[in-house]
Amino acid sequence: MQEMKIRKLFGTSGIRGIVNQDLSPDFCRMVALAIGTTLPPDSAVCIATDTRVSRDIIKEAVNSGLLSCGINVVDLGILPTPALALLTRELGFVAGIMVTASHNPPEFNGIKLFTESSLGYSRDQEAEIEKIFFEKQFRQGERGTLEQAQDAKQKYLSFVKGKLSLPGFNHPLKVVVDPGNGAASKFASDIFIQMGFDIIPVNDEPNGLFPGRSPEPKADTIQGTVEFLRRHDADLAICFDGDADRVVFCDKEGFLGFNESIAFISRLIVKKTGKRKIATTVETGTLLDLAMKDLGAEVVRGKVGDVAVAYLARELDAALGVEEVGVYVIPEAGYYPDSIFASLILLSQLTDPGEIREFFQGIPRLFFEKAKVFCPNELKEVVMAQVIEKAYLFAPDKTPIRIGTLDGVRLEFPDSWILIRASGTEPVIRVISESASQTKTNKLISKANELVQSLVEANN
Numbered sequence: 001m002q003e004m005k006i007r008k009l010f011g012t013s014g015i016r017g018i019v020n021q022d023l024s025p026d027f028c029r030m031v032a033l034a035i036g037t038t039l040p041p042d043s044a045v046c047i048a049t050d051t052r053v054s055r056d057i058i059k060e061a062v063n064s065g066l067l068s069c070g071i072n073v074v075d076l077g078i079l080p081t082p083a084l085a086l087l088t089r090e091l092g093f094v095a096g097i098m099v100t101a102s103h104n105p106p107e108f109n110g111i112k113l114f115t116e117s118s119l120g121y122s123r124d125q126e127a128e129i130e131k132i133f134f135e136k137q138f139r140q141g142e143r144g145t146l147e148q149a150q151d152a153k154q155k156y157l158s159f160v161k162g163k164l165s166l167p168g169f170n171h172p173l174k175v176v177v178d179p180g181n182g183a184a185s186k187f188a189s190d191i192f193i194q195m196g197f198d199i200i201p202v203n204d205e206p207n208g209l210f211p212g213r214s215p216e217p218k219a220d221t222i223q224g225t226v227e228f229l230r231r232h233d234a235d236l237a238i239c240f241d242g243d244a245d246r247v248v249f250c251d252k253e254g255f256l257g258f259n260e261s262i263a264f265i266s267r268l269i270v271k272k273t274g275k276r277k278i279a280t281t282v283e284t285g286t287l288l289d290l291a292m293k294d295l296g297a298e299v300v301r302g303k304v305g306d307v308a309v310a311y312l313a314r315e316l317d318a319a320l321g322v323e324e325v326g327v328y329v330i331p332e333a334g335y336y337p338d339s340i341f342a343s344l345i346l347l348s349q350l351t352d353p354g355e356i357r358e359f360f361q362g363i364p365r366l367f368f369e370k371a372k373v374f375c376p377n378e379l380k381e382v383v384m385a386q387v388i389e390k391a392y393l394f395a396p397d398k399t400p401i402r403i404g405t406l407d408g409v410r411l412e413f414p415d416s417w418i419l420i421r422a423s424g425t426e427p428v429i430r431v432i433s434e435s436a437s438q439t440k441t442n443k444l445i446s447k448a449n450e451l452v453q454s455l456v457e458a459n460n
Contacts, residue, residue, distance in 0.1 A: 009133060010126040012305035012424025014112030016101050019054040023109055025061040031111060032065025032097075034133040038125070039094055041070040041141050046088055046149070048079035049099040050183035050243040052208035054109045058099045062111065063146060066097075070141035076152045078206060080183045080244035081112065083156040085336035089118040090159060100183070100243040103216035103325075104425065106209050118334040119314075120307030157191055163332060164195075164344055173347065174198045176237035178225045180215055181207040184244035188340055192238075195344065202228050215242030217326070219255040226250050235353040238343045245306060246326040247339035249346070251353050259284065259368055262322040263291035264356050265342055268349050269330065270297050275319035279312040281305075282410050282419055284324045285368045285434045291359075303407040305424060310335040367441040372428040373452040376460070380422035383429065383455045384408065387420050390451060394418065394444070418444045420452060429456075 009015050015031060017023045039045070047062065049055035055078070066073050074093070076084060081098050088096030094116050101108035113121040121129075132138065177192055179185040180203050189201040202225060203212030214221040217239040229237045230252055237250045249256045266278050266288060276297045280288060281304045289299045297319070302312040306321075310329045313321030321329035328342035329335055350356075375383055387409050394411050395401040404410040408421020408430075416435030423430050429452050433444040 009130050010121075010123075012303075013102060013307065014098075014100075014110050014120075016104065016108060016110035016425050018107050019058065019109050023058065025057055028058050028061035028111065029065040030133060030136075030138075031129070032062040033069055033138040034129045035095070035097070035113065036066045036069035036071040037132050037137070037139040038128050039071060041139070042072065042144070043094040044072045044074060044092075045095045045097060046074045046076050046084065046091065046093045047097040047099065048076040048084040048152075050081075050101075050208070051078055051181060051185065051206040052101065052106060052109050052242075055099055055208065058109050058111070062097060062099065067144040067146060069139045070144050072144045073146045074149050075146065076149050078183055079152055080187055080240070080340065082244060082336065082338040082340055083152060083187070085114045085118045085120075086159060086334060086338070087152060087155060088114045089116060089334060090155065092116075098243065102243050102245060102425070103241040105215070114336060118336045119310055120336065122307075122311065153187055153190065157194055159333075160191065160341060160344065161195070163341070164348055171196045171198070173236060173350065173353065174200065174232070174234040175347070176200050176202055176225065176229045176232065176234045177204070178202050178212075178217075178222070178228075178237055178239040179204055179244065180217060180240060180242065181205060181210045181212050182215055182240060182242040182244060184240040184340070188238070188240060188244065188343075191340060192344075197347065200228075200232050200234055210242070217241055217246065217248045218258075222248065222250055222255060226252075226254050236350075240339055241326070244339050245337040247328070247343055248326045249356075251357070253357065256356055258324045258326060259287040259366075260356065260360055261326065262324055262328070263288045264359060265328060265346055266297075266320060266322060267291055267295065267359075268345060270295050270319045272345075272349075273319045273332075275317065277316045277318040279309050279316055279318045279321035279329070281309060281323055282404065282407050282421070283430075283432055284322070285366060286417075287360075287363065287366055287368075288322070288324075290363050301406075304421065306337040310337075364436060366434055366436060367438040368434040369432070369441050369445050371431045371445050371449055372423070372426075373431065373449055373456065375422065375427060375429045375452070375456050377427050379456060379459050380429065382459055383452065384420075384422050386455050386459075387452065393451065394447065416440055416444060418448055420448050
């Protein structure tokens with residue numbers, strides 16, 4: 001297995017791979033043994049899954065490993081990741097385990113861990129699990145217990161209702177809820193209905209093959225949702241990814257944009273909390289900074305991944321943490337990604353869906369683009385080292401350039417920036433660029449793609 005070669009199991013968002021290729025049942029059982037060995041005997045953990053067809057295979061393997069080292073398991077069934085993270089804390093479990101591959105295609109699955117305080121596992125905690133896994137120093141003991149839990153949805157709803165004031169909502173808004181057949185199916189729409197909204201669900205049947213659309217909601221995958229919204233004369237569509245730790249929005253004009261949505265919701269939360277810092281990542285565009293200027297809020301960029309954002313938000317005592325892909329870490333709920341809570345905050349302060357587009361008309365337009373180049377996991381490290389060496393190629397005319405290597409390589413020019421970084425969830429190297437010119441952005445993306453492609457081929 002690839003993980004064995006590089007002595008690392010965890011990427012930027014848990015353990016992830018193709019089922020029966022990277023993630024065999026025996027592999028997952030041993031991972032669970034390692035997880036259980038780090039916990040006190042007789043501890044209680046909860047587990048939930050998204051809707052993937054492999055969910056039961058992976059969950060049973062994980063349960064088997066946990067039970068055999070004396071851990072008691074409570075199965076919460078199919079749940080969005082935000083609900084699993086929250087209930088881990090609210091119900092007093094020492095850890096929560098989410099079986100999910102988030103936005104990845106159906107053939108993928110994964111294991112994501114949360115602490116008793118709803119935070120994702122830290123890198124030190126992951127390293128402890130990796131050490132036990134590779135050394136096979138598993139604890140054996142009296143077998144743990146397994147039970148099923150009910151009413152997880154109502155427990156999550158009770159928490160949300162306690163945090164948000166119902167009278168503040170603009171209930172006449174007609175809202176499309178699109179869980180993409182993922183973990184939020186029959187969950188998010190029910191929550192919104194119980195909060196008093198006029199909801200029209202689409203792709204709301206749990207189906208791990210994701211027949212309605214890709215589990216990754218973005219401009220090209222939610223076109224069907226935009227058309228559905230127009231046919232039903234709705235005001236706004238809320239679109240979740242496979243496990244609902246991400247959310248994007250669209251209106252009658254189409255996709256509202258990644259950077260636009262995080263900037264608008266960040267403004268709402270900064271105004272609400274009075275805090276003046278926002279935690280985000282090196283992938284996030286400049287639009288967030290521009291949208292915060294009049295509020296005097298500082299945007300602090302750290303490593304990619306919702307766990308990294310959560311820890312940075314906590315360290316900064318930030319108003320919130322965001323990733324431009326639609327991740328919202330809202331301290332009011334906890335230091336975990338909660339797309340449902342973020343959506344409700346938006347709805348609680350939105351009187352007219354046109355407000356979002358109107359706000360950004362007053363900000364200079366930026367052109368933000370993404371691409372990715374296939375790169376086998378075992379080549380990522382050497383290719384990225386060579387990218388750093390060749391960063392000078394992006395400024396042949398002695399244009400001032402600032403090089404950041406916090407996570408990947410981010411090159412900042414006076415009028416633009418580009419990021420090249422190895423994905424922690426897929427065998428690809430990602431390329432992201434932004435400037436005030438579509439032509440400039442496209443040129444930077446093209447140049448980076450060519451460089452990365454040539455380095456992958458040279459090292460293959």
